[in-house]
Amino acid sequence: xxxxxxxxxxxxxxxxxxxxxxxxxxxxxxxxxxxxxxxxxxxxxxxxxxxxxxxxxxxxxxxxxxxxxxxxxxxxxxxxxxxxxxxxxxxxxxxxxxxxxxxxxxxxxxxxxxxxxxxxxxxxxxxxxxxxxxxxxxxxxxxxxxxxxxxxxxxxxxxxxxxxxxxxxxxxxxxxxxxxxxxxxxxxxxxxxxxxxxxxxxxxxxxxxxxxxxxxxxxxxxxxxxxxxxxxxxxxxxxxxxxxxxxxxxxxxxxxxxxxxxxxxxxxxxxxxxxxxxxxxxxxxxxxxxxxxxxxxxxxxxxxxxxxxxxxxxxxxxxxxxxxxxxxxxxxxxxxxxxxxxxx
Numbered sequence: 001x002x003x004x005x006x007x008x009x010x011x012x013x014x015x016x017x018x019x020x021x022x023x024x025x026x027x028x029x030x031x032x033x034x035x036x037x038x039x040x041x042x043x044x045x046x047x048x049x050x051x052x053x054x055x056x057x058x059x060x061x062x063x064x065x066x067x068x069x070x071x072x073x074x075x076x077x078x079x080x081x082x083x084x085x086x087x088x089x090x091x092x093x094x095x096x097x098x099x100x101x102x103x104x105x106x107x108x109x110x111x112x113x114x115x116x117x118x119x120x121x122x123x124x125x126x127x128x129x130x131x132x133x134x135x136x137x138x139x140x141x142x143x144x145x146x147x148x149x150x151x152x153x154x155x156x157x158x159x160x161x162x163x164x165x166x167x168x169x170x171x172x173x174x175x176x177x178x179x180x181x182x183x184x185x186x187x188x189x190x191x192x193x194x195x196x197x198x199x200x201x202x203x204x205x206x207x208x209x210x211x212x213x214x215x216x217x218x219x220x221x222x223x224x225x226x227x228x229x230x231x232x233x234x235x236x237x238x239x240x241x242x243x244x245x246x247x248x249x250x251x252x253x254x255x256x257x258x259x260x261x262x263x264x265x266x267x268x269x270x271x272x273x274x275x276x277x278x279x280x281x282x283x284x285x286x287x288x289x290x291x292x293x294x295x296x297x298x299x300x301x302x303x304x305x306x307x308x309x310x311x312x313x314x315x316x317x318x319x320x321x322x323x324x325x326x327x328x329x330x331x332x333x334x335x336x337x338x339x340x341x342x343x344x
């Protein structure tokens with residue numbers, strides 16, 4: 001009974017919390033990520049719940065120790081496009097003994113659609129709290145547009161249950177607050193490494209800083225009350241390349257297309273959406289976007305979106321994680337600490 005109650009306590013720390021912040025909470029005898037008001041309710045909740053809170057003290061302390069390089073190991077796993085394949089997701093996490101108390105799951109986008117269980121997938125990932133990091137993919141953005149009536153529904157999706165879910169508002173609010181690009185420095189096989197996680201690609205001349213800044217421009221609108229207007233205007237292939245002088249919805253649309261739809265482009269960054277297949281189908285004068293990118297080797301890139309690559313880019317430091325489970329192949333996950341791959 002005691003162990004069963006522990007996971008119900010709020011998560012031990014927030015993703016934005018520094019080790020120093022967590023340590024300060026522990027010094028004040030507060031469970032990390034929890035408020036003093038919640039602690040004041042403990043006596044009324046009974047001694048069992050108080051003991052649960054104490055266990056979170058211990059887990060919070062482990063977080064601090066691990067951030068300093070001590071104690072038990074923490075694993076970070078980056079997973080390819082899940083696309084509503086909830087049961088395979090759970091099997092894959094079970095395969096590596098994933099524990100949200102000390103492990104992390106990074107998702108390269110397209111959490112939903114095409115697979116049979118988009119609603120269960122969304123609910124599960126949301127329940128993981130700070131243990132999950134998500135970037136948005138084109139299917140995720142399309143779901144938001146459908147939910148808010150910003151695009152006509154042609155029925156060519158597997159999102160019916162999700163669109164009608166009783167907790168749809170909470171799920172869409174959770175989803176729209178996710179970024180289009182995520183960067184963090186973590187321990188990799190060669191020591192500390194910078195990782196950039198995106199769904200699709202980047203323009204040839206984008207630096208890491210520029211990628212994150214432009215992603216932030218879209219995110220600021222998605223986080224505002226005006227985001228349905230963006231969802232109505234994000235569709236389309238024009239403009240087809242980046243220009244610093246772009247403004248308004250044209251600017252935001254191009255950013256979204258690079259980060260969530262790109263496969264092939266030319267040296268100038270002109271995007272070509274004519275092919276969704278493998279490298280041998282490159283349109284004239286175009287090549288895969290990762291043959292032009294300028295981010296590696298300083299930054300390791302994790303992306304999804306392009307199942308036809310079957311996980312192969314031929315480029316060191318550029319990892320394609322969408323291996324097409326929804327197309328009858330595999331769901332792939334990579335452990336960042338040693339780049340070992342796990343599949344189901």
